Amino acid sequence: MSAPARPPEGRRSPSHGEDVAQRQEGSRTSFIQVRKVWQQYGDQTVLENLRLDIAEGEFCALVGASGCGKSTFLRMLLGQERPHKGQILLDGQPLVAEPDPSRGIVFQRYSVLPHLSVLDNVALGLELPRAPLLGRLFGRAKAEAREQAAQLLQRVGLGHALDKYPSQLSGGMQQRLAIAQALIMKPRMLLLDEPFGALDPGIRKDMHALLLELWQETRLTVLMVTHDLSEGFTLGTRLLVFDKVRHDPHAPGAYGARITYDIPLNLDRHATREAVAALPAHVTSALKTA
Amino acid sequence: MRLINQKPGRSWRISLAMLPFALLLIAYLAGSAARLAENPQDKLLPSVTQMADAVDRMAFSEDPRSGRYLFWDDTAASLKRLAMGLAIAAVVGLCLGILAGSLPLFGASLSPLLTVISMIPPLAILPVLFIVFGLDELSKVMLIVLGITPVIARDIEQRAREIPAELLIKAQTLGANTWTLILRVALPQLLPRLLIALQLALGSAWLFLIAAEAIASTDGLGYRIFLVRRYLAMDVILPYVAWITLLAWLMDLGLKRLTRAAFPWYEGGRT
Numbered sequence: 001m002s003a004p005a006r007p008p009e010g011r012r013s014p015s016h017g018e019d020v021a022q023r024q025e026g027s028r029t030s031f032i033q034v035r036k037v038w039q040q041y042g043d044q045t046v047l048e049n050l051r052l053d054i055a056e057g058e059f060c061a062l063v064g065a066s067g068c069g070k071s072t073f074l075r076m077l078l079g080q081e082r083p084h085k086g087q088i089l090l091d092g093q094p095l096v097a098e099p100d101p102s103r104g105i106v107f108q109r110y111s112v113l114p115h116l117s118v119l120d121n122v123a124l125g126l127e128l129p130r131a132p133l134l135g136r137l138f139g140r141a142k143a144e145a146r147e148q149a150a151q152l153l154q155r156v157g158l159g160h161a162l163d164k165y166p167s168q169l170s171g172g173m174q175q176r177l178a179i180a181q182a183l184i185m186k187p188r189m190l191l192l193d194e195p196f197g198a199l200d201p202g203i204r205k206d207m208h209a210l211l212l213e214l215w216q217e218t219r220l221t222v223l224m225v226t227h228d229l230s231e232g233f234t235l236g237t238r239l240l241v242f243d244k245v246r247h248d249p250h251a252p253g254a255y256g257a258r259i260t261y262d263i264p265l266n267l268d269r270h271a272t273r274e275a276v277a278a279l280p281a282h283v284t285s286a287l288k289t290a
Numbered sequence: 291m292r293l294i295n296q297k298p299g300r301s302w303r304i305s306l307a308m309l310p311f312a313l314l315l316i317a318y319l320a321g322s323a324a325r326l327a328e329n330p331q332d333k334l335l336p337s338v339t340q341m342a343d344a345v346d347r348m349a350f351s352e353d354p355r356s357g358r359y360l361f362w363d364d365t366a367a368s369l370k371r372l373a374m375g376l377a378i379a380a381v382v383g384l385c386l387g388i389l390a391g392s393l394p395l396f397g398a399s400l401s402p403l404l405t406v407i408s409m410i411p412p413l414a415i416l417p418v419l420f421i422v423f424g425l426d427e428l429s430k431v432m433l434i435v436l437g438i439t440p441v442i443a444r445d446i447e448q449r450a451r452e453i454p455a456e457l458l459i460k461a462q463t464l465g466a467n468t469w470t471l472i473l474r475v476a477l478p479q480l481l482p483r484l485l486i487a488l489q490l491a492l493g494s495a496w497l498f499l500i501a502a503e504a505i506a507s508t509d510g511l512g513y514r515i516f517l518v519r520r521y522l523a524m525d526v527i528l529p530y531v532a533w534i535t536l537l538a539w540l541m542d543l544g545l546k547r548l549t550r551a552a553f554p555w556y557e558g559g560r561t
Contacts, residue, residue, distance in 0.1 A: 080459055099462035110454035113461070115478045115555050124474065128465040135470030165555040178460075185464060 031056035031221055032077070032189070037086035039072055040256065046072050048256035050086070052240070056188075059215055059222045061232030061265075064242030068257040070225045073242070074191050077223065078105055090189075101129060104182030108194045111178035112166045118177055119162040122149035125184040149184060156180045156210060172203035176210065183214065192224040196231070208235055239263040336525035344525040348514075360514065365533070368511040371427065372499050375434025376488060379495075383439045384484050387446025392453075392476050393468070401447065408440030413501055420506060430502035437498040438491040445487040446480055453479055482553040489545040496538055 030053035037050040047069040054060060062070040075081040076088060079098045088095040090102075099105070112121050126145035127137045137145055153159055156176045166174055175195055182190055196204045212235060215222055226232050232239050241261035248254045298306055322335035336344075349361035390400035416433055423429035453476060461475045503512030511534055518526045549556065 078459065078463075099459045101463060101465045103463060105460060105463050107456045107460075110456035111460060113457060113475060113479075115553070124461075125464040128461070128470055128474070132467055132470060135466070135474040167555060181460070181464065187463070 030054060031058075031091060033089040033092070035087045035089065037076070037083045037088060038256070039069065039076065039081070040084050042253075043251075044253035045256035047242075048258055050258060052259060052262075054221065054223075054238075056221050057219050059235060059237045060224070061236030061239050062223060062225045062242060063227070063229055063232045063239065064257065066227070068242045068244060070242050071193055074193055074223060074225050077189070078103055078191055101125075101185045102188050104185055104187035104190045106175065106178045106182055106190070106192045106195045108197045111195075112174055112181060114166050117163050117165055118153060118158055118169070119146055119149055121166065121177055122153055122181050122184050125149075125181060149180075152180050152184055153177075156214075170203075172199050172207060175199065175207060179211070179214070183218065183220075186218075188221060190220045190222045192222065194225050194227060197227060204231070211235065233265060236265050237267070237269065239265055333522040333524055336528065340525045341529050344523070345529050348526060348529075361533075364509055364511045364514050364530075365537075367509040368499060368503065369537070371430050371502075371510070372434065372495060374431045375438070375499070376491075376495055378431070378435045379439040379442055379491070380484060380488055382435070383442030383487070384446055384480065386439070386443040388450055388472060388476060388480060390443065391447035391450025392472055397447070404440055404443050404447065408444060412437035412498060416502065416505065425506045430499065430507065433498045433502045434495050438494050441491055441494070442484070442487045445490075446484060449480055449483040450476060482549050482556040485545050485549045485552075489542055489549075492538055492541055492545075496534065500534075 032052070032054040034050050034052040034054075037047060038045070039047040050073070062073065064070050072081065076083055077095070079096055079100065082097055090096075096102075105111075113124070116124060123142075123145045126148060127142070128135055130141070131137055136142070150159070150162060153162060156179060158173060158176055158180065161169060161173065166177065169177065178195070196207050199207065208231065211222075214220075224232075224235065239261065240259050241263075242257045243260040244255060244257045245260060246255040318335065319338070322337050325332045325335050326337055345361070349359060352358065353360050386400060386404065389396040390404060391397060412433060415436070416429075419429040419432050419436070423432055457475060458471065461471045466475065499510075500512035500515070503510035504516040507513040511530055515527050515530050
């Protein structure tokens with residue numbers, strides 16, 4: 001199939017926003033670089049010619065209609081799928097092509113291990129990397145891992161449920177657990193695949209607050225796929241809209257989605273965090289304990 | 291109220307559970323009494339006293355020839371074979387099932403092999419077992435093992451495939467390698483399934499045990515039943531069958547209890 005000329009870039013974000021984004025990118029080395037990435041399954045093109053730079057510490061909300069490749073993109077970042085064409089660089093290095101501890105993930109469902117208690121679900125992340133033979137720690141090392149896990153669980157509001165099994169938790173609490181489980185690894189990148197899609201609106205609001213707090217504290221790079229546009233606007237520092245710009249009615253799978261809008265958001269929050277980060281360490285630690 | 295919406299209460303449920311057993315018992319007693327009234331020498335449907343005598347003779351008095359209590363010797367011999375067969379089948383089935391279900395590279399070879407092997411009727415290769423392993427204990431245990439291992443392995447394989455991909459990915463992001471992922475994520479989730487698979491395989495295991503004992507053995511519950519068949523000793527056969535049924539039922543119950551006690555998170559978890 002002959003590749004048609006690329007459409008004019010007229011559908012991108014307003015030039016003002018683009019300038020801001022450019023300036024942001026210019027001021028930092030970009031953490032994730034997506035270089036002309038295509039993904040297709042058989043004849044079905046899902047993503048076409050994706051080019052993207054994401055700075056460290058950014059909170060990207062990925063929105064778009066269902067089936068337009070947001071989750072596919074997330075799976076590629078996770079290492080679960082390989083791009084058909086193109087390359088994804090992480091800190092300038094090609095992305096490791098299988099899931100590893102540098103990238104945390106929270107799915108909408110099945111994110112936590114049903115056979116482990118809440119505490120062990122989180123402590124597991126401390127045990128596995130240090131015990132490649134038995135997969136578990138013993139004695140003092142185990143007690144320390146559990147102590148550390150308990151602190152983090154306290155932080156996400158699960159301090160009262162350490163001994164419960166995930167099936168005894170509500171949907172919102174299970175997602176809190178999944179987030180804690182991902183954060184115990186201190187990943188550089190947190191990937192969220194519609195993490196709050198199955199939750200009630202009230203619970204969702206609590207989760208938003210929690211997630212923002214954790215983002216502020218950890219300075220993580222977060223990529224979150226969501227169906228909920230307002231969720232994306234509330235949380236993100238950058239909104240990426242995935243959409244198909246080209247359609248061939250005779251070959252619906254011929255063209256894939258690309259990023260049609262790239263909108264910087266909540267710049268004040270970014271600035272606030274930058275300012276806080278610029279403060280000397282003794283001041284910030286004093287603020288945190290206060 | 292429609293029939294489909296009518297549910298028995300607790301006492302009703304117990305009575306309804308007992309009812310068919312009571313009916314069967316009454317039918318047997320009536321039939322036995324009728325036949326014995328016609329011909330006191332009848333052997334087909336022995337009375338309760340005749341069976342009690344037989345049990346007393348087999349279980350509670352020494353055998354005049356060997357000086358042993360045959361009933362308990364038979365039980366011990368059979369249970370030992372059954373336990374060995376079940377244990378070996380469980381371990382081998384679990385390993386094969388996990389390999390085939392969790393590791394696609396192994397599954398590619400193992401899966402078709404297991405499917406074909408599970409189609410071999412175990413009793414058809416019993417002569418082969420006797421030739422290869424001899425006529426003693428090993429061949430009887432092997433019959434049980436060969437009979438139920440493929441079933442267990444295929445069940446575990448299927449369950450291993452049903453573990454959501456999300457969990458396997460999550461475990462990798464938590465720093466698991468292939469081995470620790472199997473050890474700490476796949477295996478613990480499959481153990482309760484293994485107990486359930488064993489529970490379902492119990493019936494076949496008993497079948498293969500009795501068959502092996504009937505053909506080549508000098509003790510065991512199956513051996514005894516087939517031995518006394520020559521004398522039409524229904525007064526021995528029926529208590530033996532009842533005893534086997536009771537043992538099988540207790541094992542089934544035990545496995546069910548064990549599943550619930552050892553894996554409280556399984557199926558809803560503890561409440």
